[in-house]
Amino acid sequence: MPAPKLWRIALAVPEAFAAAFAEAVGDHADAVSTFELEEHVTWLVEATVYGEPDRPRLTARVAVLAQALGIDDPVLVIEEVPPIDWVSHTYQAFPPIRAGRFFVHGSHHEGVVPAGTIGLQVDAATAFGTGEHGSTKGCLLALDRLSRRVRLGRGPGQGALDMGCGSGILAIAVAKTWRVPVVAVDIDPEAVRVTRENARINGVSHLLEAEGGDGYHTPVVRRRGPYRLITANILARPLARMAPLLARNLVPGGVAVLAGLLARQEQHVLQAHRAQGLRLIARIPMGEWTTLIVGR
Template sequence: MSKSPEAANLWQLSLSDSLDRVQMLEMLFEDHALTTSLAEEVDDGSVWRMDALFDGEPDGWIVDQLPEDVNYTLAPLEQKDWVSESQKQLPPVSAGRFYVHGSHDSKHRVTSYHDLTIDAGRAFGTGLHETTFGCLNAIDDLHKRKNIMNALDLGCGSGVLALAIAKAWGRPVTASDIDPDAVTVTYENARQNKLLPLIRAIEATGLNDNYLSQKAPYDLIVANILAWPLVALAPTISKALQVNGTLILSGLLGKQEVMVRNAYRLQGLALKRRYAVGQWHTLVLERT
């Protein structure tokens, strides 16, 4: 079904029975429910649970199709920010001197750490993913050897990398993303970390924006997106990078590294360091 229900109007019907029976009962709602799901409720498989989600309270005749001996519950679905709820299960992350945690976790007790409170909300990037972890380590190592004056976080997501750069160098950082929700979340996180004066977040596709062009060239560009967009944007990103600038790329699998490196080698950029975290690679490139 191609419905876009209002979150506040969702109703859920739930019942438990044997697997054969819940599968049969599930068929009653196939054409009327937004979604149905089955889950084992008892470890030995003797009892299964079926949940059917409706856009609004279902008509009485739909529920009346259930056999009389079936016990069920039907009620409005409790409204929660399920993304935030799931993030409460994520542990804090230490990457170099960066300590990234949700607002539900306490700050790092050691002041030498760059403490960042990040609630991803509708945007990607909590620090837990291997690509973000690799970028944070790369930023931390770069901070030890280089001063940064003008940085860009391309595809900023939650803004975690832009905030990390602002936190480390205390310099203004530009952040951009194709998703307007990411821009909103980046500003929310900047405000929460008292970094709002240093962050300018804009909605843009790649580097196709007048403000991004005016701010170039950048002495640091971080792009944690995906391998194919990184390849497609290689000429544009490289052109926006200062002569002695540093480029941090992530969002690529190890098997995609050669493809991405070759795209930037053609633009005069060479690999200086690689961070491999699981199957994901983060690359640090500079001009040869």
Template sequence: MHWLELSAPVDAEAVDEVVSLLGRYSHGSPVIEEKASPAPGERPFIVKAYLACDGSLASKKRRLFHDLERLPSPYVPQLQERLLNPEDWSKAWKAHFLPHKVGEHIVIRPSWHSYNPSPSEIVIELDPGMAFGTGLHPSTRLCLLRLERHLEAGMPALDLGTGSGILAIAAAKLGASPVLALDIDPIAVKVARANTRANGLGEIVEVKRGTLSPKMAAGLRGHFALVVANITARVIAELAESLALVLKPGGRLIAGGITGQGLDEVLICLALAGLRAEAIDRDGEWHTVMARGAQRA
């Protein structure tokens, strides 16, 4: 099958809006690229989405462009289109995805590369397919660094918006058990399950399709010592109460995927839900918040 690649150059404050919109139509999660050295006046981020070239393409494009016109004017991107065959799409991102180390111990190894780890390294074998999460994006790196710092053996953990499964797998390899990984995207669920099995973690990591709805949160009240949610500022703010509800007393939330524009809203919503921000990490325009629930009296 051929694919239509839609590329949207955007400013930092528009990333969340454009990702949310393109995600309604994309076959798989949208991809966010950050330019290393944007030229003066050039927008520093590119959001890419992929649409299958099937019978629904024309209808999807019409609805997508209609929705784009309804965005606030500063957020409306000029979409660029490129037709890709499966081989072109695969080669385009695999060429730039090499084994790389994050923090002191974590190594991300693409499934098509070999790597000889040192005794202290934890290797995550990954084939992200069309799901978000390679460890290359700043928001993923920041979450991995926090997981490495705070995870302890036997901690029950939740990965909300798991994408490729990279953070759930990292949590399990760092000692978390059990781990629940959720994503609303069926492609991401399929990819995360495959990556979980490839890393020999099928008994520890459970991957399910869904989100942290009020009903699910109520059923998981006080269940997790650590929750990681590398999604968007808007979704984190909307789910703040549910995130607080599923944490054990004193449990930690690692919230990533937050641009500067959405940081204040996230901090306010987390505080209103009883989660106290203890640290804010930054990599360029991206922020990760580490917050804790109240200790039981």
């Protein structure tokens, strides 16, 4: 008997009602999840189920809930998920990426790292940062640009910090470019584990110190700081909130690379850092995302 086929159920709803609709469709599915599409506005409720769902019953349930909440019926998508060769799909989804002098590739890449580039081997895993996202690519372009004008060293106030390191791709890029010690911090223990493993794979374990903790309050950050270079690919609101702590950990003449913000959030983040005496050096737009370089 053939295995049942996989089906997808999806609908976009107001943020306030995402949980209610997730519960409504979740009763008809094997797995359900919600994702923010537009900050504070719209969320995607997405579910998967083996075997074709009861379309009339599901449509009716969504319509009744929408009426009870006083909103228009959301567009309900019910579609069969085509079978996928996941190994081939993963390889195709993460081809090598060029970002300035950086050449980001997965372990499946069979070619050579092009001459004159800095190879970064990072596989898609359980921590954010493989180079394909606009914010990560923008950070790599910023680091490439800064490598020609910023000098880092091994003494006090000469090193680098990667705040919210994710996969460690930015910390590794700094270590391989400047050959200096880098502190990498993330609140997620899994990100710390992935960063350490990626540092080993890329041959910079001796330069990279990855620790888990509460941002700038992490003991290793205080112990190794202040810094001449700070990278922070996080989100707009945390970036703005952490601006005073970033400024306190950045030496005079130091620079910071800020990312994880949409173009429309740029002024909010920039204003928070200007209030700390930092100025805009450059902006790097990547589609809907923007990377900012600020400094004293």
